[in-house]
Amino acid sequence: MNQDATPLFDMLLRHADREPIQFHIPAHKRGRGMDTRFRTFIGDNALSLDLVNIAPLDDLHHPTGAIKHAEELAAHAFGADVTLFSVQGTSTAIMTMVLATVGPDDVILVPRNVHKSVMTAIILAGARPVFLNPELDSAFGIAHGLSLETVSSALSQHPEAKALVVINPTYFGVSADLAGIVELAHNHGVAVLVDEAHGVHTAFHEALPLSAMQAGADMAATSVHKLGGSMTGSSILNIQGGIVDARHAQVVLSMLTTTSTSYLLLASLDVARRELALSGHEHLEKAITLANRARQEINCIPGLSCLGPEHLHSTATFAFDPTKLTVSVKSLGLTGYDVERMLREEHNIEVELSDLYNILCIVSWGDEWWQLEKLVHALSEVAKSCVVVSHHTDEKNVQLPPKTELLMAPRDAFYARTEVVPIAESVGRIIAEMIMVYPPGIPILMPGEKITAESIDYIETNLRAGLPVQGPDDAEIRFLKVVREGYCG
Numbered sequence: 001m002n003q004d005a006t007p008l009f010d011m012l013l014r015h016a017d018r019e020p021i022q023f024h025i026p027a028h029k030r031g032r033g034m035d036t037r038f039r040t041f042i043g044d045n046a047l048s049l050d051l052v053n054i055a056p057l058d059d060l061h062h063p064t065g066a067i068k069h070a071e072e073l074a075a076h077a078f079g080a081d082v083t084l085f086s087v088q089g090t091s092t093a094i095m096t097m098v099l100a101t102v103g104p105d106d107v108i109l110v111p112r113n114v115h116k117s118v119m120t121a122i123i124l125a126g127a128r129p130v131f132l133n134p135e136l137d138s139a140f141g142i143a144h145g146l147s148l149e150t151v152s153s154a155l156s157q158h159p160e161a162k163a164l165v166v167i168n169p170t171y172f173g174v175s176a177d178l179a180g181i182v183e184l185a186h187n188h189g190v191a192v193l194v195d196e197a198h199g200v201h202t203a204f205h206e207a208l209p210l211s212a213m214q215a216g217a218d219m220a221a222t223s224v225h226k227l228g229g230s231m232t233g234s235s236i237l238n239i240q241g242g243i244v245d246a247r248h249a250q251v252v253l254s255m256l257t258t259t260s261t262s263y264l265l266l267a268s269l270d271v272a273r274r275e276l277a278l279s280g281h282e283h284l285e286k287a288i289t290l291a292n293r294a295r296q297e298i299n300c301i302p303g304l305s306c307l308g309p310e311h312l313h314s315t316a317t318f319a320f321d322p323t324k325l326t327v328s329v330k331s332l333g334l335t336g337y338d339v340e341r342m343l344r345e346e347h348n349i350e351v352e353l354s355d356l357y358n359i360l361c362i363v364s365w366g367d368e369w370w371q372l373e374k375l376v377h378a379l380s381e382v383a384k385s386c387v388v389v390s391h392h393t394d395e396k397n398v399q400l401p402p403k404t405e406l407l408m409a410p411r412d413a414f415y416a417r418t419e420v421v422p423i424a425e426s427v428g429r430i431i432a433e434m435i436m437v438y439p440p441g442i443p444i445l446m447p448g449e450k451i452t453a454e455s456i457d458y459i460e461t462n463l464r465a466g467l468p469v470q471g472p473d474d475a476e477i478r479f480l481k482v483v484r485e486g487y488c489g
């Protein structure tokens with residue numbers, strides 16, 4: 001296939017060039033009916049491609065023309081049998097994977113550190129999640145992947161499982177032995193659904209962890225928009241093999257998707273795929289080199305330590321994406337959020353996320369060394385302003401996301417009779433809502449789980465640190481919604 005082609009983008013350019021008189025939405029009509037300041041800033045070129053699914057432009061819900069051709073080129077580039085485009089981010093692609101493979105009461109094996117979209121889909125499907133504990137890293141205070149032992153024992157204990165969700169790689173760039181996991185799951189006839197939100201680039205450089213398709217997974221929801229160069233909100237769903245029915249997945253994705261699909265997002269997927277296929281290796285070589293150099297320099301700053309391949313010791317931490325710079329700041333006696341704020345206020349630097357102990361910076365081929373040099377310099381200024389209070393590997397006082405029990409199916413808890421109780425009085429109750437720090441959007445508690453003193457303590461530690469805790473109806477998190485006492489469905 002000719003990966004130099006961009007059929008979708010070209011079709012839109014040809015259409016815009018013809019300047020048809022538009023008696024269809026959007027009513028801004030190529031920007032002419034729009035706020036002038038916005039129009040001038042965004043530019044007429046972009047607005048001329050802000051179109052809808054009129055006949056000449058194909059239809060994402062039933063592609064037969066340029067969209068289909070663009071999806072086929074993407075499938076070829078990613079090594080999938082079928083690729084479907086999403087204009088609603090990876091969340092919708094993830095929900096599609098779950099809803100296309102499990103239904104009411106079906107068992108799905110899920111790492112406990114999944115993104116909230118997995119749990120949303122499980123609630124919608126009415127499926128029964130069995131949570132698998134990821135490996136926890138008590139030096140960095142983060143969760144990694146699933147070990148082969150964990151997966152193997154879950155598959156033996158739940159032979160009825162229909163699907164297994166795997167995060168590959170994690171937000172922090174760590175991958176488990178995905179090929180090994182796929183082999184185990186397939187021996188049991190279980191479909192492997194990969195959350196590849198942070199792994200679109202892995203298919204294009206051998207120094208990176210295996211991509212989901214390379215490892216033999218059945219489906220992967222892959223954020224082209226996060227690390228692959230397309231516009232925010234554009235993503236893909238890759239499918240291969242005989243376990244998953246690709247046509248059914250397409251129907252489910254269509255059910256979840258707006259009928260007003262953004263052609264700007266679709267065109268950006270088309271051109272990002274071209275760039276990855278033709279120049280991805282070269283671009284990634286640059287990003288990896290920049291990130292590794294920065295990691296080396298940051299590791300020389302007293303009190304700071306970056307996650308790296310030297311921290312991988314098991315099948316749960318099998319491979320590493322060096323373009324993720326996770327910097328532990330806990331030896332400085334600061335939280336990651338403190339450092340995020342200092343970088344913003346004193347150095348005009350914005351990071352991807354922070355948590356209690358770390359900041360995460362994402363390095364791409366869009367960066368240059370002078371930007372990373374500024375980051376290294378800013379971090380050394382931050383470190384200079386602090387006294388190193390502990391050694392990085394000091395695991396004392398590291399609070400990890402606490403484990404709890406699932407006492408009720410998430411859907412049952414979500415739709416149960418509920419009441420609202422002060423957070424301090426909620427211990428022992430079953431929560432009916434999700435609560436998480438976003439980013440990364442991993443639920444601390446999800447509907448159906450028992451609220452423990454440790455989970456409340458963890459939530460309060462995050463709130464005190466200023467981190468963005470969200471999810472509950474009460475945005476200030478003073479109250480939690482719990483299943484009413486005595487309610488039994």
Ligand SMILES: Cc1ncc(COP(=O)(O)O)c(C=O)c1O
Pocket residue numbers: 088089090091092094115117167170171195197198223233235439440441
């Ligand atoms: C691990 C993981 N999965 C899924 C998602 C959802 O991706 P999107 O924001 O494209 O919907 C995210 C977003 O941050 C994520 O971190």
